[in-house]
Amino acid sequence: xxxxxxxxxxxxxxxxxxxxxxxxxxxxxxxxxxxxxxxxxxxxxxxxxxxxxxxxxxxxxxxxxxxxxxxxxxxxxxxxxxxxxxxxxxxxxxxxxxxxxxxxxxxxxxxxxxxxxxxxxxxxxxxxxxxxxxxxxxxxxxxxxxxxxxxxxxxxxxxxxxxxxxxxxxxxxxxxxxxxxxxxxxxxxxxxxxxxxxxxxxxxxxxxxxxxxxxxxxxxxxxxxxxxxxxxxxxxxxxxxxxxxxxxxxxxxxxxxxxxxxxxxxxxxxxxxxxxxxxxxxxxxxxxxxxxxxxxxxxxxxxxxxxxxxxxxxxxxxxxxxxxxxxxxxxxxxxxxxxxxxxxxxxxxxxxxxxxxxxxxxxxxxxxxxxxxxxxxxxxxxxxxxxxx
Numbered sequence: 240x241x242x243x244x245x246x247x248x249x250x251x252x253x254x255x256x257x258x259x260x261x262x263x264x265x266x267x268x269x270x271x272x273x274x275x276x277x278x279x280x281x282x283x284x285x286x287x288x289x290x291x292x293x294x295x296x297x298x299x300x301x302x303x304x305x306x307x308x309x310x311x312x313x314x315x316x317x318x319x320x321x322x323x324x325x326x327x328x329x330x331x332x333x334x335x336x337x338x339x340x341x342x343x344x345x346x347x348x349x350x351x352x353x354x355x356x357x358x359x360x361x362x363x364x365x366x367x368x369x370x371x372x373x374x375x376x377x378x379x380x381x382x383x384x385x386x387x388x389x390x391x392x393x394x395x396x397x398x399x400x401x402x403x404x405x406x407x408x409x410x411x412x413x414x415x416x417x418x419x420x421x422x423x424x425x426x427x428x429x430x431x432x433x434x435x436x437x438x439x440x441x442x443x444x445x446x447x448x449x450x451x452x453x454x455x456x457x458x459x460x461x462x463x464x465x466x467x468x469x470x471x472x473x474x475x476x477x478x479x480x481x482x483x484x485x486x487x488x489x490x491x492x493x494x495x496x497x498x499x500x501x502x503x504x505x506x507x508x509x510x511x512x513x514x515x516x517x518x519x520x521x522x523x524x525x526x527x528x529x530x531x532x533x534x535x536x537x538x539x540x541x542x543x544x545x546x547x548x549x550x551x552x553x554x555x556x557x558x559x560x561x562x563x564x565x566x567x568x569x570x571x572x573x574x575x576x577x578x579x580x581x582x583x584x585x586x587x588x589x590x591x592x593x594x595x596x597x598x599x600x601x602x603x604x605x606x607x608x609x610x611x612x613x614x615x616x617x618x619x620x621x622x623x624x625x626x627x628x
Contacts, residue, residue, distance in 0.1 A: 254315045261319040265326025273327040276453045281445035291334040298361040300338045306361030313550040317495035324499030329453030340368035342485035347473035369410035371401040379615040382425040388417035397464040407457035411435045430478035432470040439464035450601030487563045494546035494566035497574040497606045501539040504581035535577045542570035561623035568616035571606035578603040
């Protein structure tokens, strides 16, 4: 098989093709829609979802035995995510959101469940899906989930409220994490597959957000929702394990998406700095600007490298709680710095909507907050270091 090297990583021809496909799709389909989707505020671009599905970008990461592209290694997924988020990070995250739903199904589900719930995701018209973890009083401490799941014969009855659930307004299927006993904390957390039209399921209004408006969030309300036992993923109390493994992968992918956003801001700033003339010469020739751009490039490269390291370790089967947290906190905080530097370099024009840099700065902040804030990531890292001693 023909292979090539990218950033010190050996890639197969198939991997290169998926990365090239994502790059082309981001350039032709995503970037031209970035401003429009941002100004729509609370609407996801479902037409782009359909286009991504037709070319395989919405399901390339799903196993081939369920109709997906079979690109299961996280290294390739990170490279693809970078390219999509280079086009627009909110849209990019929306188009690959099936992977987040698939994570707990693959980690916890049996073969019958995997076939039933994953195969449709690889179709030409896949259902939009969601994962419901966060609650109004429970953010990063997933072991403290209060949504209850009470066994009643061959069903469970779910009651609770979830918030900040990505894709909730569009999702046909939702993986809901609930607890069979709050006193058990992590040992009580259990995952359930819930269909949108199940009686008792209600979705709140779309939330108005600072940035990344291409992926819409809302609350999910569960009022005596009866879920068949066959919709439980894994045994009671095993949901927390599946969730943590899913988070290990998704935090690394967040690092990749943040790196893509940093690359976009860096490239746009270099172009602008060559074109903008002040005091008789392009601003790229002014030392302060040149040094700022150098720092932007360094931070972007660092983000890429720590993300790829975490992805390689994940693919090798290593325990990567610390490495995934390092990737997320590094890339997310770097992209906030880089996009702010891009706006600073663009001056007043950057503050206007003439350029995308003001949007990119708004988009960047979410990366420091979702799936565990930067403070939580540092806590994960410090605990992991303490355990090694």
